[in-house]
Amino acid sequence: MSLYLHPFPHHHHAPDGLQALPYTRNGVRQLPAGTFLKKEYPTFKELYVTRHFGGSCRGICGLLPSAAFLDGTVKPHEQTLNSRLARQRELIIGDGGALAKPILLLVPSLKDWWADTPEATGNPVRFAGIDNDYVLQDWAPEGPIRPVPLPPDQTICIADGHHRAESHARLASGQGPESPFYWLPVVIMGADEVRVDTFLRIIEPPDWSPAELLDKLRPFFSIEPVARPRPPQQTGDWLLAYRCDFYHLSRREATDDTDSGWLNATVLPAVFGITDTRSDERISSVYHKASPDGPVLFPEGVEGKIILRGFPLPEAQFFREIAANRCLPPKSTRFEPRVPSGLLVWIP
Structure with missing residues (x-):
């Protein structure tokens, strides 16, 4: 109808x-x-x-x-x-x-x-x-x-x-x-x-050194230090910024889930104890423009926080999720x- x-x-x-x-x-x-x-x-x-x-x-x-x-x-x-x-x-x-x-x-x-x-x-x-x-x-x-x-x-x-x-x-x-x-x-x-486009994930950090944070993330990502904060170029990749250092993260696990869905279901609970991004005040989503070639510019007030930026959700995968009646986590996309x-x- x-x-x-x-x-x-x-x-x-x-x-x-x-x-x-x-x-x-x-x-x-x-x-x-x-x-x-x-x-x-x-x-x-x-x-x-x-x-x-x-x-x-x-x-x-x-x-x-x-x-x-x-x-x-x-x-x-x-x-x-x-x-x-x-x-x-x-x-x-x-x-x-x-x-x-x-x-x-x-x-x-x-x-x-x-x-x-x-x-x-x-x-x-x-x-x-x-x-x-x-x-x-x-x-x-x-x-x-x-x-x-x-x-x-x-x-x-x-x-x-x-x-x-x-x-x-x-x-x-x-x-x-x-x-x-x-x-x-x-x-x-x-x-x-x-x-x-996509949002920056801003996480209130526990009292961890950069080395401690990377150790906790290694079961989920392969990690490469980078000199400049370039935006991810493909699905499964993330940019991590913490205490003025930058890292390229690549997801180890192959999955049909979206990047944001996988992050919410696996990394956030296991590493940070965040189980509900709808209500947990330790994580927020902030939009900040980035050109495809970068570098990523960060908004004021996020110094010292853990920042993750993923790859924008491809249109075809977006409509597959809709057709399957699956809802993405909050602030997964910005149109x-x-x-x-x-x-x-x-x-x-």
């Missing part, structure tokens, strides 16, 4: 050409009147993104019922963090169901779908971000505005927004369309147009481009 994307009956967006989007981390309803422009007509939105490092992608924006995120129609791909879920629930309730940006969903490809649909109809809103340029425009099918079927027989999964989607959907459970939590704003893109908060806003 096809999943239908519904048009926005109304929507809000940032003014065209802003140099910086409104700060929405604490909600949108508390911002001054006029921060966003309200449009009172029904429409879908097209989001066109041009990357500064090359390439572009195109997404379709609209509304999906929250039930689609609970019944398995839209699949998660990674576990959520307990602390983030609690904060997100509190924020959504306090903001009356409003969301500052849509949930990013992926299908394997939208190219055939776009080929059979009309062009965007105008009213562009432009925003130049740090890494990407965005153009948000109205889009509508030919004829009257109506729900449109999404590509049949394609897996639909969450790429970014797991905590927003889960919190919203739980609040909407058992409620009808009149609930402020019933509809979720989404932007759907093809996985063949986005890029998968680019990100949808900026405050560009397209849903206020029920």
